[in-house]
Amino acid sequence: MTFSGVLQLVIYMAVLLLLVKPLGSYMAHVYEGTSGVNRVFRPLERGIYRLLGTREDLQMNWKTYALAFMLFNFIGLLVVYGLQRVQASLPLNPAGMGPVSMESSFNTAVSFATNTNWQGYGGEYTMSYLTQMLGLTVQNFVSAASGMAVLVALIRGLRGRTAQTIGSFWVDLTRSVLYILLPLAALVAIILVSQGTVQTFDTYTTAQVVDATALTNADGSAVITQTLAVGPAASQIAIKQLGTNGGGFFNVNSAHPFENPTPLSNFVELLSILLIPAALCYTFGKMVGDPRQGWAVLAVMVIIFVVLLAGVYLAEQAGNPQFSAKVDQVTTEFNPGGNMEGKEARFGIAPSTLWAAATTAASNGSVNSMHDSYMPLGGLVPMWLMQLGEVIFGGVGSGLYGMLMFAIVAVFIAGLMVGRTPEYLGKKIEAYEMKMASLVILIPCAVVLIGTATAVVSEGGLATIYNPKPAAHGFSEVLYAFSSAGNNNGSAFAGLGANTPFYNTALGLAMWFARYWLAIPTLAIAGSLAAKKVVPASEGTLPTHTGLFMAMLIGVVIIVGALTFIPALALGPIIEHILLIGG
């Protein structure tokens, strides 16, 4: 642990928390239609609804809302699939990318439509500029906005009014994109370009290398040029960070100097990961008329996050004891120290591990260092943060609606303890809500464990493990992949060769289940709660903004995550750690 390292983590949390209230309050006004921008752009907004064949005041019940969400996402998925298949004959393809294979296109289409943004491909040698823009960037916006819309619908169900409807998907989607994501993305994109992130439609540049004797090709000839892959990257990176998407423009994502050139760009990208998920907690509190409810949920997220962040930071800063004694891993003002394998010199340990924790706490999945090369316990933390169900901040919208499912379970358990009908925010939690909340919590667990188990007993699953020695690390690669896909994260132990028919298909299905089988029960709860009358709080009501409730909620999240995944983690990172310290 170093002073400058800890200072960076503290500054990050401070800046993040300072932005929660202003942005959260703005978003609440945007969804209520009462913000300044709503008033200014109302004529334009109305025009858009007319264009889309809808109206601002056409309310939906939960089934209509869910179908609109599903169909819109499905058509988007088809567009991304189609673009990849035919990109060779479309414009804006200066590097001459060929068509992407069927199963890889399927995987990527599901991946981006479900806000996972798992990448089985390397951007700079697979996707044309047109595919990156019209396919991937668009889904970065609308899959994020879809998650936010589902959350807002759930909030409408929870707040103290009785209604048959939960809002309009089209209104929530449009407002999320136009008033929240687009302006923030434009701002972040320009900041990134100022730091050196590329943004151009020019083709790849060829440079004459400085030392033409340093490298030889396979045929023995000298390597005299370096091809520099560029493209319209900044615009896509801004939204991939803000929308908890995470799919990089280039293969190594935000470790690439053209995606993330300086410590400052790194800070802005890091902030963009947790900004909206954190601020939505305040939006929630404000929309239900009691900001304390939002702060309580946010506090739970922050507490779990900080503890796990400390874990990954300490593991990586300690370095690799197996390195030769000739190597200096001690941190000084001039030496980053620690485990630098897979990390960039401009970032060092603290910003790399902060990113690893933030990107897996949120379902972002972008990386600025290679998680596969993390120390065993360093790699365990991001894996477990995903396995907790992507509710510690989580995806934009989806993280908070996931956490609210845990809150429902927590009040239910508390209700059992004192023998009263549980209620949350004045709405009674009954058998139907409990069933749906249990589905939301259990489906990702099942997907992760069944997927991993299937992969490690099948030839296709074992064939592309990159680090078979020790076997525990190979197992971790597979467990990480399914934890990532089954919770819509998208980061990877990237050694695993995932661009194979087996993984493209298996992980594609995992992402699909994890997204829609969670959003639909969530909307069902929204519809059911919306229709209920508000029960006035009595002496027996458990207040849900107190330290007691926060402790309950932390307990439920941690216990579910631990009971479900510790056996699997024991086979991977924990064994590997024992091997490491045992020599």
Place this chain on the structure above:
Amino acid sequence: MKANPNLKTNQGIDWRQVIMPSVLSIVFFTLVTGALYPAVITGLAQAIFPRQAKGSLITNADGTVIGSELIGQQFSNPAYFWGRLSATSPVAYNGAASSGSNYGPLSPALIGPDGLVQSRIKALEEANAAGGVTVDTPIPVDLVTASGSGLDPHISPAAAQYQIARVAMLRGVSAVEVKALVDQFTEGRGLGVLGEARVNVLMLNVALDKQYPLPAATKP
């Protein structure tokens, strides 16, 4: 809150609000976020930060592009400063196929006797021998590990310091002069606190060649 006239009960589905708006929304948002947004950002970027937007390219005296300030290059001649290890394929520092090594912390390919770390230690010691210098400080960790991108243009100031004596000797100049050049290409932490201090290896080597050209004998 107005009731939706197309919905009689909570159970029905208003298909008119599902099908056409789905299709039209995809078209609309594709145009706005997929075409308009990147085009406007590109326009702004090219207008305000043209150099950065095109990749921070560096050119030599006759205007030929010799690399990007942000993308490292391979150096194996001991008279140059060496950068991070690069795991890109088919050759190191392939700017069109970024990649980390992705070796696990216990992988024999990383820590084994012929692994990444040991081979690099050996290469550095051989380079020191070629320069006729002995360096008795341990090797900074960033010099024996592969970067995440495989394109990292930087090393730590400690890693540069480790190589100063060797480079100075092979170029026939004093270590003080080389140190001054290293300092010139050392950047501090972002805003004084973010990330790590670092030395841009490519820029440093270009400047070295300009100020202290290689003696003809060691030229390739």
